[in-house]
Amino acid sequence: MLKEEQIHFAENTVDLPVIVKPAAPAPTGGCSAASCGSAASQLSGLPDEIRRRVQDHPCYSEEAHHHFARMHAAVAPACNIQCHYCNRKYDCANESRPGVVSELLTPEQAVMKTLAVAAAIPQMSVLGIAGPGDPLANPARTFATFRMLAEKAPDLKLCVSTNGLALPACVEELAKHNIDHVTITINCIDPDVGAKIYPWIFWENKRIHGREAAAILIEQQQRGLEMLVARGILVKVNSVMIPGVNDRHLQEVSRIVKAKGAFLHNVMPLIAEAEHGTFYGVMGQRSPTAAELKALQDACAGDMNMMRHCRQCRADAVGLLGEDRGAEFTMDKVAAMEIDHEAAMARRLALRAKVAAELEAKRAARHGADSAHGAPAVPQVITLQRPAQAAPGRAALMAVASKGGGVINEHFGHAREFLIYEAAAAGAKLVGTRKTDLYCAGNDGCGDGETVLARTIRALEGCEAVLCARIGFEPWGQLEAAGIKPNGEHALEAIEDAVMAVWREMLAAGKLDAPTAAKRRA
Amino acid sequence: MAVEIVESCVNCWACAPLCPNNAIVAAQPHFLVDDEKCTECLGDFAAPQCVAICPIEGAIVNEWNEAMNPPGSLTGIPPARWAAVQAEIAAR
Ligand code: SF4
Ligand code: SF4
Ligand code: SF4
Numbered sequence: 001m002l003k004e005e006q007i008h009f010a011e012n013t014v015d016l017p018v019i020v021k022p023a024a025p026a027p028t029g030g031c032s033a034a035s036c037g038s039a040a041s042q043l044s045g046l047p048d049e050i051r052r053r054v055q056d057h058p059c060y061s062e063e064a065h066h067h068f069a070r071m072h073a074a075v076a077p078a079c080n081i082q083c084h085y086c087n088r089k090y091d092c093a094n095e096s097r098p099g100v101v102s103e104l105l106t107p108e109q110a111v112m113k114t115l116a117v118a119a120a121i122p123q124m125s126v127l128g129i130a131g132p133g134d135p136l137a138n139p140a141r142t143f144a145t146f147r148m149l150a151e152k153a154p155d156l157k158l159c160v161s162t163n164g165l166a167l168p169a170c171v172e173e174l175a176k177h178n179i180d181h182v183t184i185t186i187n188c189i190d191p192d193v194g195a196k197i198y199p200w201i202f203w204e205n206k207r208i209h210g211r212e213a214a215a216i217l218i219e220q221q222q223r224g225l226e227m228l229v230a231r232g233i234l235v236k237v238n239s240v241m242i243p244g245v246n247d248r249h250l251q252e253v254s255r256i257v258k259a260k261g262a263f264l265h266n267v268m269p270l271i272a273e274a275e276h277g278t279f280y281g282v283m284g285q286r287s288p289t290a291a292e293l294k295a296l297q298d299a300c301a302g303d304m305n306m307m308r309h310c311r312q313c314r315a316d317a318v319g320l321l322g323e324d325r326g327a328e329f330t331m332d333k334v335a336a337m338e339i340d341h342e343a344a345m346a347r348r349l350a351l352r353a354k355v356a357a358e359l360e361a362k363r364a365a366r367h368g369a370d371s372a373h374g375a376p377a378v379p380q381v382i383t384l385q386r387p388a389q390a391a392p393g394r395a396a397l398m399a400v401a402s403k404g405g406g407v408i409n410e411h412f413g414h415a416r417e418f419l420i421y422e423a424a425a426a427g428a429k430l431v432g433t434r435k436t437d438l439y440c441a442g443n444d445g446c447g448d449g450e451t452v453l454a455r456t457i458r459a460l461e462g463c464e465a466v467l468c469a470r471i472g473f474e475p476w477g478q479l480e481a482a483g484i485k486p487n488g489e490h491a492l493e494a495i496e497d498a499v500m501a502v503w504r505e506m507l508a509a510g511k512l513d514a515p516t517a518a519k520r521r522a
Numbered sequence: 523m524a525v526e527i528v529e530s531c532v533n534c535w536a537c538a539p540l541c542p543n544n545a546i547v548a549a550q551p552h553f554l555v556d557d558e559k560c561t562e563c564l565g566d567f568a569a570p571q572c573v574a575i576c577p578i579e580g581a582i583v584n585e586w587n588e589a590m591n592p593p594g595s596l597t598g599i600p601p602a603r604w605a606a607v608q609a610e611i612a613a614r
Binding site for chain 2: 078079089137140206207274279282
């Protein structure tokens with residue numbers, strides 16, 4: 001089941017203007033980032049000004065998400081609409097820690113917890129509010145949290161994500177709190193499509209159903225988007241892909257929101273199971289396959305920057321994306337901590353400056369390597385192992401198990417998700433992430449390990465290799481049988497280098513000579 | 523004349539700030555309506571506000587104990603379908 005936090009949140013934010021960053025990279029000789037073809041970052045196509053604003057944001061920047069952490073505070077329980085993929089009653093059966101309910105926090109508790117986390121995890125750079133309901137349907141709680149945090153930890157970015165219904169009414173207040181990133185979940189721009197996604201909204205003291213409800217919601221979302229852009233607040237759009245309902249329509253959505261000035265569009269798959277008690281789950285609406293999702297993301301990518309590293313994370317998730325350390329920071333543990341907040345903030349700023357410098361060096365190196373149109377403007381500090389010529393060999397998908405830092409450092413059986421890279425002669429690029437149920441959850445009865453492994457293998461459909469730090473004997477055999485080559489040889493190496501090394505091995509072994517059968521037919 | 527919040531309430535807070543009479547109490551294990559204060563919104567709104575925003579069918583009942591948002595009215599899931607799916611899940 002998808003909840004507000006998972007949908008609106010897979011990423012969100014806000015950038016307070018005080019972040020310490022190295023000076024923006026000087027535009028280098030006649031080669032704009034966009035035309036350069038550096039495949040490594042989906043942000044590379046953005047204007048410098050926006051890239052600067054989001055580059056150390058783990059949710060928006062693919063590079064940063066390896067290095068920075070975010071946290072979501074569950075202060076907003078109420079919602080003003082109903083989505084067919086959400087059930088406010090049941091906790092999600094597929095929750096990463098079954099039975100754990102989001103701990104609802106008061107604004108004071110949320111601030112205390114955020115400060116504790118930011119002191120313990122210096123990578124922490126973002127605090128978001130996304131649910132469990134709609135933050136803007138809980139304006140008092142949401143804005144009280146932001147107000148206190150802006151005062152006590154001005155280096156943290158603040159962000160909010162919303163279904164958009166109350167957005168136009170809140171834009172003024174959002175601007176006042178220096179929230180310059182907002183995520184809006186927009187699933188449609190056609191009320192007839194919307195009527196199949198939203199059964200009702202609460203609007204002007206009435207519950208409104210059906211097409212009329214969808215029309216109002218869509219109008220408010222679009223107006224909110226325009227108002228935010230007009231005020232210079234960054235807007236990201238999330239969409240849930242629902243096969244047969246809005247899958248085709250989302251390309252149009254992508255086109256429109258881009259035209260209106262949204263800077264990222266993130267398409268995520270519907271998650272629907274009968275036991276979630278959602279309309280879609282109970283009515284048997286299916287989820288998209290990984291291949292369908294990628295096809296849609298590719299189709300939309302022509303239009304605008306798509307976010308491929310998104311994890312549909314929990315509202316109270318703590319830590320690097322894809323890693324949840326929430327259990328270390330329950331309210332009773334937090335209350336017992338003694339923290340020097342000034343020192344903690346100094347530590348965060350120092351770390352941020354260091355990582356930003358490293359990322360900058362990487363970008364510069366990439367730029368240098370690409371500078372066929374002139375001498376490299378920046379000394380090349382990292383050797384990019386990529387063929388100078390467009391070498392032969394088709395593209396291949398590979399799955400990577402990583403818990404952050406941009407390196408391969410996760411055991412296959414411990415991975416809750418895999419980063420999916422597309423490797424080709426031009427380099428490696430992150431094209432998505434795939435979630436898996438943990439198949440080896442220790443001895444606390446994760447049930448039929450066999451089945452979960454099979455499910456993991458199914459989640460990796462289409463990948464030709466999986467790179468991980470370590471892998472057990474049994475999954476090894478089953479992966480090979482499924483045509484996915486396990487590879488544990490690149491443990492602790494940088495992901496992109498390792499992916500390219502494996503790709504070149506495959507090329508040398510003659511596995512990439514011909515286009516795939518499907519491509520040849522096309 | 524008053525509505526009542528019953529145990530299927532999920533404590534989502536949506537109703538409380540809307541009540542024109544401040545009749546809704548954030549109690550445990552679930553929210554409650556102060557029946558001295560509740561007017562069913564008569565004179566203030568055309569529809570009882572808590573009933574109009576509550577996302578949970580059956581969580582608010584009238585004085586005859588009838589669900590003000592009956593099964594299927596909010597989710598759009600036909601009650602028969604719901605029952606069948608629950609039975610199927612229980613049988614697994
Ligand atoms: S907008 Fe409301 S109904 Fe929709 S997913 Fe978020 S919390 Fe659930
Ligand atoms: S019916 Fe109206 S007056 Fe009564 S509790 Fe609900 S909102 Fe308050
Ligand atoms: S809106 Fe409904 S579920 Fe939410 S607190 Fe009020 S009665 Fe309970």
